[in-house]
Amino acid sequence: MKRRKFITAAAGGVAASALAAPAIAQAPTVRWRITTSWPKSLDTIYGSVELIAKRVAGLTEGKFEIRVFAAGEIVPGLQVLDAVQNRTVEAGHSYSAFYFGKRPAYAFDGGLAFGLNTRQTNAWMYYGGGLELVREVFKKDGVITLPCGSVGVQMGGFYKKEINTVDDLKGLKMRIGGLGGRILAKLGAIPQQIPPGDLYPALERGTIDAAEFIGPHDDEKLGLHKVTKYYYTPGWWEGSAQNSMLVNLAAWEALPPAFKEAFEVACNEQGLLAVAKYDVVNPPALNRLAASGLQIKQFPRPVLDAAYQAAFELFDELAAQDADFKKIYTAWKAFLEESNLWFRVAEFSLDSYRLSKPLPK
Amino acid sequence: MKRRKFITAAAGGVAASALAAPAIAQAPTVRWRITTSWPKSLDTIYGSVELIAKRVAGLTEGKFEIRVFAAGEIVPGLQVLDAVQNRTVEAGHSYSAFYFGKRPAYAFDGGLAFGLNTRQTNAWMYYGGGLELVREVFKKDGVITLPCGSVGVQMGGFYKKEINTVDDLKGLKMRIGGLGGRILAKLGAIPQQIPPGDLYPALERGTIDAAEFIGPHDDEKLGLHKVTKYYYTPGWWEGSAQNSMLVNLAAWEALPPAFKEAFEVACNEQGLLAVAKYDVVNPPALNRLAASGLQIKQFPRPVLDAAYQAAFELFDELAAQDADFKKIYTAWKAFLEESNLWFRVAEFSLDSYRLSKPLPK
16 A cells, blocks of 8 residues: 555655656665565564555655565574574564573563553653663674564464363363473473474364464464354463564674664554554454354463462562663562552553443444 | 764765765755644654654665654644645644544544554554454545554543442533544533633642543653543553554655555554654553542443443444444444454463563562
């Protein structure tokens, strides 16, 4: 649509073409490749990276050309950070908590269990000192991170059996990665790493008992509701799942200033738009899943309490082991505490009232 | 900061100056004036418009020059729409619900009582059809609107006496504008229009009994906590207060495509950043207000119930009187209903759990 607008306006407006022509004719071109952790079927997340490429092209009159690649086209989805660090590509779009094994502090660039929600994450990142803190860590690997889209709170996944007590988690073979898996392991579950495309047969055959992926819009495509009975909420393992654009630091520093601004502003824009799109496509998908017979259930409070305690125990353990984690955790927790106070008072106060009411006919 | 980065990089980097020079040398310059509804003392909102001007300058290598004006410098704060329509200025930053008297449907570009929260508003505007609907109305006045920053849920204002029942609203002389005032009038209150600078003496002398302005960060500067006892939450008169950039349609259409994109993306960026800034400055301000002895109180549920009913009655009345309002209200309400379902299930489910818990030490 942007592209069409561009062409129409350039063809139609005399002033426009007079202005646009000189810059296009003279400025040299920069070409970047962005690899991603996403298959193209994740239209919302993968699509947000395509929108960034389009926006940057529009802002630079086509002189900053970006090509976007799905997981596996250049490197596998979980090797994005390495590919950026090695400058196999100039940049990669990913979820920083995937790289928690490399440096635990990378989790703060993604999202933590029971942590900052989407709006709180934006506040912390841009004005609360969060971005400076996580960038200090990425710099050690020659990478700069830019916040670049959010998924919001995800669902808690598909289950063959009900989760009524903490005991129901014991021995539960569940597909869940990263820190969420580490927390569930503390409660007796057996976290599994399985690619999304293999989840349907694994659940059908009973190789696993449960699987979490993202939210209704993405989950529905995997068809997991056909081989499970229960769809739990909330996905407490991230208060917000922020995606990031990881950029090779040398490539970043070589960019002309206006191109840096174009790239940065396009990422910031997706911080607004990517979750807005999810918030439009998730509700009808959730309705369809519920209509299919899948039961939407809430984790019982004692289960959440056990997970809450295990989560903060894990954070304390990681802080004791890793200086970067400790430094950021201290700042993050102080911000979370003050921010929660404010959200309790205003935003949550109104949301909890109005969401308790049916709309008048 | 952007400006400094720009200069440093252009002076220091050979590649950068080689690239930047031709466009700067050849492209003609566009100069716009943006008037606003805000005094400069509203550093967060007024500041967001200054950030837009800086961002556009950075993206266009200084060729799209924007000057920002406070309320009263060119036209008074509530005449922004007129000034844009008449092309006294090319654009104005304001809150569209201010112009509710001109066209009731403009309220949907700002915020409605018990309506969409900030994230839901972004979803509706960008991917739920909302922006197209409000633009149809603005087009009648030769204006195009761009979403451009949000305040989030505001506080419910300062009160000399407690509000324990709906009867306590009867005869209450309260500073509150727009649709919120119309709803409170249905409950017996007497809404007053008073400029922010006059609120302190009006409350001190007892000319009015209560006043709402924005949230803790902005409210604190007015000093109203010194002449009242109670600070109520939530500001139910807007589920989200979205600010807008109103642009003269002819001026917009004359912009070169890359400049249009620069302007649009800078506004979208403020949709993310303006509320992020508020979410950082409001919590400490709320703490200071509470420490000053001001009592933070929640409106009792029966008072909210009466306001909720009165709000939707007013919307129905407006829909019966105005075709544009009716058309948008129908779409808005359907979106709100489906979106609330989704927010109840995921985002609110996690927020309500984690905000009920103290953080572990």
